[in-house]
Amino acid sequence: MRLAPLRALPALIVALLCASTPTLALAGSPGGLQAPSAARAGGSEYGVPARVSAHGPVVSRLSVPRTASAGRPPRVTLRLEEPGVGTVAVRVTIAEESTQKAVISVPLGWVHTRRTLTVSWPSGAALTPGSYQVSVRAHDHHGGTLLRSAHSSGVASLTVSQPVAAPEPAAPPPPAPASPPEAGVPSPAQSAAAGAVFPVSGAHNFGGPENRFGAPRGAHTHQGQDVLTAEGTPILAPMAGTISWTSYQAGGAGYYAVEHTGVGFDFMFAHCQAGSLAVGNGQAIAAGAQLCSAGQTGDATTPHLHFEMWVGGWQASAGHPIDPLPYLEAWDRLGAS
Numbered sequence: 001m002r003l004a005p006l007r008a009l010p011a012l013i014v015a016l017l018c019a020s021t022p023t024l025a026l027a028g029s030p031g032g033l034q035a036p037s038a039a040r041a042g043g044s045e046y047g048v049p050a051r052v053s054a055h056g057p058v059v060s061r062l063s064v065p066r067t068a069s070a071g072r073p074p075r076v077t078l079r080l081e082e083p084g085v086g087t088v089a090v091r092v093t094i095a096e097e098s099t100q101k102a103v104i105s106v107p108l109g110w111v112h113t114r115r116t117l118t119v120s121w122p123s124g125a126a127l128t129p130g131s132y133q134v135s136v137r138a139h140d141h142h143g144g145t146l147l148r149s150a151h152s153s154g155v156a157s158l159t160v161s162q163p164v165a166a167p168e169p170a171a172p173p174p175p176a177p178a179s180p181p182e183a184g185v186p187s188p189a190q191s192a193a194a195g196a197v198f199p200v201s202g203a204h205n206f207g208g209p210e211n212r213f214g215a216p217r218g219a220h221t222h223q224g225q226d227v228l229t230a231e232g233t234p235i236l237a238p239m240a241g242t243i244s245w246t247s248y249q250a251g252g253a254g255y256y257a258v259e260h261t262g263v264g265f266d267f268m269f270a271h272c273q274a275g276s277l278a279v280g281n282g283q284a285i286a287a288g289a290q291l292c293s294a295g296q297t298g299d300a301t302t303p304h305l306h307f308e309m310w311v312g313g314w315q316a317s318a319g320h321p322i323d324p325l326p327y328l329e330a331w332d333r334l335g336a337s
């Protein structure tokens with residue numbers, strides 16, 4: 001056999017393929033299906049017919065999902081056209097995008113033109129996560145190879161990702177975790193029994209998940225519980241103590257007060273209405289004393305009390321915030337009864 005010039009090699013390979021019985025193949029086989037990458041880049045693999053005449057099959061449709069899960073290759077459909085030609089020989093190949101190495105190559109044999117075909121992948125064919133190209137090769141009885149049309153090149157990209165893990169079998173939800181009791185401070189029930197006062201003296205609610213202790217707030221978490229209420233609602237001290245700090249923070253707490261108690265808690269009350277702070281640093285206060293009125297100063301979009309409870313000192317290095325909601329609920333029940 002006369003040596004073919006290199007740039008005609010792809011066409012030659014296709015021609016040889018048609019003569020062979022359709023077998024599955026060829027990933028990695030010597031002289032395999034893939035044209036040299038230079039040929040790909042130049043487009044000769046699909047675009048240049050073996051003969052000078054412009055006759056040859058055209059892929060009028062190639063339907064490949066953009067993404068698929070690893071495992072069985074996805075459903076691929078295609079349709080070929082060639083005027084005046086009833087059947088063409090077709091091969092579909094999935095190649096790694098980076099290496100152009102064919103991983104699955106399926107001969108469809110002689111198929112009818114102007115019909116939508118579904119590629120039937122060989123049993124056991126599987127794709128691992130990665131980027132692939134799905135390509136179609138075809139030729140007719142006269143050796144006319146695939147022409148690349150403007151709207152369908154016969155090549156499509158496919159991204160294969162890890163399959164989504166199967167959901168865990170549904171387990172019965174665990175009972176709502178009781179907040180671990182804090183050593184050295186009263187429990188919610190104990191503090192309620194000791195006469196703690198709900199700090200919002202008016203209609204209120206606890207909002208949604210975003211208002212909870214621990215809710216994400218950008219780079220940090222919400223260190224308190226929000227109590228939504230009307231602007232101007234009195235904010236009261238839950239327990240007797242001493243005001244340890246009052247201040248204004250434009251980008252955060254707005255007007256706020258911090259109270260230190262004798263039982264191990266420090267409280268913080270934030271977003272008070274401007275001009276409503278009724279207490280000063282160092283001032284001793286009784287349970288139920290009004291501290292300020294509810295507002296939305298600082299970083300707040302609606303009137304509410306942002307309420308923090310700390311054990312070991314507010315913002316102290318040895319201190320830490322705890323979830324105020326069990327306490328607030330216990331005090332709220334007490335006030336409602």
Ligand SMILES: [Zn+2]
Nearest residue numbers: 224225226306
């Ligand atoms: Zn808050």
